[in-house]
Amino acid sequence: MISKTKRMILCFAMGATLCMSCAAVGQTMGDMVCRELKADVNRSAGMAYAMPVVRHPKDTPAPNGKKPFYINHYGCPSACYLPKAEDYEAPYAIFAQADSLGKLTKLGSDVLRRLDLLRQDARNRAGELTAKGAQQSRAVMRQIVERFPDAFNEKGYYSGRSIVENNSILTMEEALVQLSAMHQPIALQGRATHRETSFMDPQDPLLSSQRTDSLTLLRFDRFAALNSNELRLMESLFTDQNYLISNVDATTLSRQLFHLAGSIQNTDLAGKVTLYDIFTPEEIRRHWRKQNAWNYINYGGCTLNGGTQPYLQRATLRNMIHMGDSLLIRHAPLMHVRYTRQSVIMALASLMELDNCGVQTGNLDSLETLGWADYRIAPFGGSIVMVHYRSYRGDPDVLVKVLLNGHEARLPIETDCAPYYHWQDVKRYYLRKLYRYENMRFNGNSNEDE
Numbered sequence: 001m002i003s004k005t006k007r008m009i010l011c012f013a014m015g016a017t018l019c020m021s022c023a024a025v026g027q028t029m030g031d032m033v034c035r036e037l038k039a040d041v042n043r044s045a046g047m048a049y050a051m052p053v054v055r056h057p058k059d060t061p062a063p064n065g066k067k068p069f070y071i072n073h074y075g076c077p078s079a080c081y082l083p084k085a086e087d088y089e090a091p092y093a094i095f096a097q098a099d100s101l102g103k104l105t106k107l108g109s110d111v112l113r114r115l116d117l118l119r120q121d122a123r124n125r126a127g128e129l130t131a132k133g134a135q136q137s138r139a140v141m142r143q144i145v146e147r148f149p150d151a152f153n154e155k156g157y158y159s160g161r162s163i164v165e166n167n168s169i170l171t172m173e174e175a176l177v178q179l180s181a182m183h184q185p186i187a188l189q190g191r192a193t194h195r196e197t198s199f200m201d202p203q204d205p206l207l208s209s210q211r212t213d214s215l216t217l218l219r220f221d222r223f224a225a226l227n228s229n230e231l232r233l234m235e236s237l238f239t240d241q242n243y244l245i246s247n248v249d250a251t252t253l254s255r256q257l258f259h260l261a262g263s264i265q266n267t268d269l270a271g272k273v274t275l276y277d278i279f280t281p282e283e284i285r286r287h288w289r290k291q292n293a294w295n296y297i298n299y300g301g302c303t304l305n306g307g308t309q310p311y312l313q314r315a316t317l318r319n320m321i322h323m324g325d326s327l328l329i330r331h332a333p334l335m336h337v338r339y340t341r342q343s344v345i346m347a348l349a350s351l352m353e354l355d356n357c358g359v360q361t362g363n364l365d366s367l368e369t370l371g372w373a374d375y376r377i378a379p380f381g382g383s384i385v386m387v388h389y390r391s392y393r394g395d396p397d398v399l400v401k402v403l404l405n406g407h408e409a410r411l412p413i414e415t416d417c418a419p420y421y422h423w424q425d426v427k428r429y430y431l432r433k434l435y436r437y438e439n440m441r442f443n444g445n446s447n448e449d450e
Helices: 004-039 040-049 087-101 108-124 131-149 166-184 205-211 216-225 231-237 242-248 250-266 281-300 309-326 344-351 423-443
Strands: 067-075 157-162 187-193 334-339 383-390 401-404
Touching: 004 040, 004 281, 040 250, 040 281, 067 131, 067 309, 067 344, 087 216, 087 242, 087 250, 108 231, 108 250, 131 166, 131 250, 157 166, 166 187, 205 309, 216 281, 231 250, 242 344, 281 309, 281 344, 309 344, 309 383, 309 423, 334 383, 344 383, 401 423
Parallel strands: 067 334, 157 187, 157 334
Antiparallel strands: 067 383, 383 401
């Protein structure tokens, strides 16, 4: 029989081992993020990263001969220009004025030249899909068709919907053109309408008002300040420090230049022009950390503002559940492709707790070690795809698999056939989760166990 003292020592040792193990996992995740950013600097663009559409990974075979019969796809727009002309014109104007007064260094003058190339290329194209985006959308659809051939035949029905945003509509159209080119004849329909905004781009004034309260902003501003040092960059671009102090908001300009640097990958100027070279590797990492933390606050489970922001997409998740249930006895295969904002996809991935997307913390410094990286979750061309499998029409044990940006994702649900999950278990877990939130909100308390 183990004495009380020995039990205490044993528990302490086990706890220490567990803590060391968790720390090692966190360190590994943080190192992986650093390696990914170093391997491809374009990832530092975060949600503006153009997800490469490479050969899809080998799928885990479905058990018991089950085959896909319904595909529910929610996608981000593909690669496009920055959303506002001001994104290009504002930094150009700052450099042009400084140049007219002889305040630019040699590097600053060259940056002015590059900014002019970018604004000329983007003129009258703000927010539009680029040629790379069109190719990306087609490639994503081609991969889906090749990956799940059993879900595509002349008896099936394939429906595309988009929110009323230019880049989303064009992304949908390119995808449907690709599908039509691969399968003829095919029943196909695409539409952009405000009627389906309630679940494709839902709004919630209460959650929006809680998103960036004063305490959350204070914590973010402190985090951003610790990850900001614009002096070296500004001194490399401008010759007169007094002019710089009086006429240039260094923090804003540095952020604008960084956003432009990340956007070039999406255009025909990729490989011809860059702005990443004006930043050091550490400056690039710090800029990414700030935008990654901001995206986490707005769309992730950040506990600083209550950890409830992902519930903005509860109508989207309910719609996915409703469609999955209503099609259980359908004869022919069906696919719904939906295109919406990247913020919707990011919050939905957090709500569904796909892989590391559901992490909750108030420590913005810990995001890398927890595996939260915006470029992994909702890049240009990204998607959440739920694929339903069955052995025959009326099969009582439908299985589902979820793909996050083409990769088989983990769900927070027990299963005996991962990465496949029993539909009834999936439905039960998510409906209970949504009910707990609604109950908490209705009763005005934070006890989710009631």
